[in-house]
Amino acid sequence: MTFPADLHADAPAYLNGQWTRLADCQVSVLDRGFLFGDGIYEVVPIYSRRPFGWDGHFTRLTRSLASVHLPNPHAPEAWRAVVDGLVSRLGLEDQFVYLQVTRGVARRDHAFPRPAPSPTVFAMTSPLKRPSVQDRTVGLSAICLEDLRWHRCDIKSIALLGNVLAREQAVAQGAAEALLFRQDQLTEGAASNIWVVKQGRLLYPPRSQDLLEGIRRSLLVELAESLGIEHQARTISRQEVEEADEVLLTSATKEVLPITRLDQAPVGDGHPGPLYTALRKAYDEAIDRHRRAEP
Ligand code: PLP
Numbered sequence: 001m002t003f004p005a006d007l008h009a010d011a012p013a014y015l016n017g018q019w020t021r022l023a024d025c026q027v028s029v030l031d032r033g034f035l036f037g038d039g040i041y042e043v044v045p046i047y048s049r050r051p052f053g054w055d056g057h058f059t060r061l062t063r064s065l066a067s068v069h070l071p072n073p074h075a076p077e078a079w080r081a082v083v084d085g086l087v088s089r090l091g092l093e094d095q096f097v098y099l100q101v102t103r104g105v106a107r108r109d110h111a112f113p114r115p116a117p118s119p120t121v122f123a124m125t126s127p128l129k130r131p132s133v134q135d136r137t138v139g140l141s142a143i144c145l146e147d148l149r150w151h152r153c154d155i156k157s158i159a160l161l162g163n164v165l166a167r168e169q170a171v172a173q174g175a176a177e178a179l180l181f182r183q184d185q186l187t188e189g190a191a192s193n194i195w196v197v198k199q200g201r202l203l204y205p206p207r208s209q210d211l212l213e214g215i216r217r218s219l220l221v222e223l224a225e226s227l228g229i230e231h232q233a234r235t236i237s238r239q240e241v242e243e244a245d246e247v248l249l250t251s252a253t254k255e256v257l258p259i260t261r262l263d264q265a266p267v268g269d270g271h272p273g274p275l276y277t278a279l280r281k282a283y284d285e286a287i288d289r290h291r292r293a294e295p
Helices: 032-036 055-066 076-089 133-137 161-172 215-224 238-241 274-292
Strands: 012-014 018-021 038-047 095-102 118-125 142-145 176-181 185-189 193-198 199-205 229-235 246-251 256-262
Touching: 012 076, 032 095, 038 055, 038 076, 038 274, 055 095, 055 215, 076 095, 076 118, 133 256, 142 161, 142 185, 142 238, 142 246, 161 176, 176 238, 176 256, 185 238, 193 215, 193 238, 199 215, 215 229, 215 246, 215 256, 246 274, 256 274
Parallel strands: 142 176, 142 256, 199 229
Antiparallel strands: 012 018, 012 118, 038 095, 095 118, 176 185, 185 193, 193 199, 193 246, 246 256
């Protein structure tokens, strides 16, 4: 089987109860993840060898599994042991762990297989490259696109073709992210949540089935509270995004970053703004506290 040249064949992996190397993992072509995208995933950032926001990630994994009627294959302690096992095997301070559960291997038929096969459980870890100085201080560029995805984007489904096509369109145009709009209302990024600053107030789209409840959504709101920044969850129009003072993005691997160019036009004055700068500092301090905390 071919293996991507830019990945380490020896990277640790976990497949259906076995510890192995990434290059040795094999899954049947009849796996419903492969045939239908019938599965759920999580991405968990690791700082100083410990998961950051683990309870939130575990709760979202449980919720996503329940939403697609997949029984959770592991108890919470067993999931944590998978994460810790990967982290200690790779042995780097900062990593990101990927967890995936699919409905397993069965004859190809759309409805759930009866009896249910055992789910396929896969996990791997990779070095976490924290955002560069350039990304933090210059910012990212993004494009605006119609959100063409399904209406259950709150489920962290592995069926990501809509997100893949949007991100690819951004990259092909030299941008880092695509901001998605459904009937002119902001939903989220192709692989991130989006925040808008208007007159010193942090705005973000309300929780709904049209966007993923990122683990950094509650964290950023908490950090805004601690800084005395006014914030509000409300629908945000495309025009409001285009006329925003600041636009920010959050995700497990990008943490919090400024978007300073949108469809090639500057956002605000084209530089990272004061709310971003304050929230970025608070996010770094939250990571530092996590690094120092007792295990
Ligand atoms: N929305 C989408 C579509 C995502 O893929 C992601 C993360 O990859 C997020 C939002 C942000 O979620 P989190 O903060 O949990 O990484």
